[in-house]
Amino acid sequence: MPDKLVDAVDAEVAALVPRFLANRAADVGKIRAALAGADFEAIRVAAHGMKGGGGAYGFPEISRLGAAMEEGARQRDAAAIAELLASLDAYLGRIEVKQG
Amino acid sequence: MRIALLEDAPDQSDLLCAWLKAAGHNCRAYALGRDLVREAQRETFDLYMLDWEVPGMSGAEVLLWIRANIAEPVPVLFVTARQREEDIVHALSSGADDYMVKPLGKFELLARIDALARRARPSQRAEEGLLEFARLSVDVRNRRVKLDGRDVAMTQKDYDLAVFLLRNIGRLLSRGHILEAVWGQSADLNTRTVDTHVSRIRGKLQLTPENGWRLSAVYQHGYRLERIAAIEP
Numbered sequence: 177m178p179d180k181l182v183d184a185v186d187a188e189v190a191a192l193v194p195r196f197l198a199n200r201a202a203d204v205g206k207i208r209a210a211l212a213g214a215d216f217e218a219i220r221v222a223a224h225g226m227k228g229g230g231g232a233y234g235f236p237e238i239s240r241l242g243a244a245m246e247e248g249a250r251q252r253d254a255a256a257i258a259e260l261l262a263s264l265d266a267y268l269g270r271i272e273v274k275q276g
Numbered sequence: 277m278r279i280a281l282l283e284d285a286p287d288q289s290d291l292l293c294a295w296l297k298a299a300g301h302n303c304r305a306y307a308l309g310r311d312l313v314r315e316a317q318r319e320t321f322d323l324y325m326l327d328w329e330v331p332g333m334s335g336a337e338v339l340l341w342i343r344a345n346i347a348e349p350v351p352v353l354f355v356t357a358r359q360r361e362e363d364i365v366h367a368l369s370s371g372a373d374d375y376m377v378k379p380l381g382k383f384e385l386l387a388r389i390d391a392l393a394r395r396a397r398p399s400q401r402a403e404e405g406l407l408e409f410a411r412l413s414v415d416v417r418n419r420r421v422k423l424d425g426r427d428v429a430m431t432q433k434d435y436d437l438a439v440f441l442l443r444n445i446g447r448l449l450s451r452g453h454i455l456e457a458v459w460g461q462s463a464d465l466n467t468r469t470v471d472t473h474v475s476r477i478r479g480k481l482q483l484t485p486e487n488g489w490r491l492s493a494v495y496q497h498g499y500r501l502e503r504i505a506a507i508e509p
Contacts, residue, residue, distance in 0.1 A: 186382075188294045188295070188298050189291060189294065192287070192290050192291055192294065195286075195287065196287045196291075199287055221329075224329065224357055225285050225288075225357075227357045227378070227379070228285075228288065228356070228357035228378030228379055229285065229287050229288050229291075229378070229379065230379055231378075231379025231380075231381075232288070232291055232292075232378065232379040232380045232381075232382075233287070233291065236379070239378075239379045
């Protein structure tokens with residue numbers, strides 16, 4: 177695994193990326209709090225949005241993790257969600273955006 | 277095209293509108309189904325893009341409203357992260373013309389929008405070089421309008437407005453829609469501007485019932501240009 181993930185984005189998307197990534201970082205906190213409260217519906221909604229958005233911004237891994245967390249929420253599998261959340265947090269921490 | 281987008285996630289609506297605008301479309305985004313429905317009662321659009329899961333009135337409910345309340349068969353494209361077969365079947369059976377599963381690919385999205393536009397309004401194709409009617413013809417490539425074989429002198433905006441109406445015969449077009457299409461999305465103009473120019477081209481091109489045209493103002497909505505049987509004066 178490289179130290180830094182570098183994702184190339186189109187110019188028209190570039191200005192939107194920082195907010196997108198900041199919102200995903202905020203999602204980590206929301207999902208963590210929802211997990212503590214066993215609010216699987218809140219997790220499902222956040223994960224569903226992530227599933228739909230990541231790939232379009234050039235971050236397919238975010239979509240993959242979102243899809244997996246959405247399924248985890250449907251299954252009420254807290255352990256799986258926690259593991260996926262840790263992966264998402266780590267992934268976000270390694271992203272370096274380069275304009276394509 | 278003027279596209280109404282239902283999407284409650286600002287990340288998504290900003291991205292999709294950026295893609296659409298870069299491709300030359302006008303994009304109006306709504307986070308709530310009821311806001312889109314309220315707007316659709318007084319404005320016209322060339323295409324609706326609907327997400328499914330939005331707060332309040334869902335995309336599926338908005339679709340049903342569109343098909344029940346908008347007479348014109350405006351194309352509807354569902355763009356949603358729901359991917360189960362039963363969801364796709366439900367949307368298409370309820371009246372959606374196409375369905376894309378998120379995450380979206382930009383080029384596929386734009387290609388599907390173009391395909392829907394081609395099927396919905398073949399006369400609006402940009403590559404169509406000549407619009408011909410009984411006494412009226414428009415050479416689009418050379419921006420020339422002829423009435424009974426003689427050139428009609430027109431301002432740029434009058435010409436653009438005439439072509440827009442002639443490419444959308446039979447459609448109700450809101451003043452806002454006309455303003456965006458002819459003057460551009462950022463035009464800071466009163467909608468009375470549209471009324472003034474419509475009046476002018478009605479006279480210049482003789483778009484009157486005697487000549488087989490009805491160019492009518494629809495109260496609180498906009499305009500509709502129709503072909504009718506010529507009425508003897």
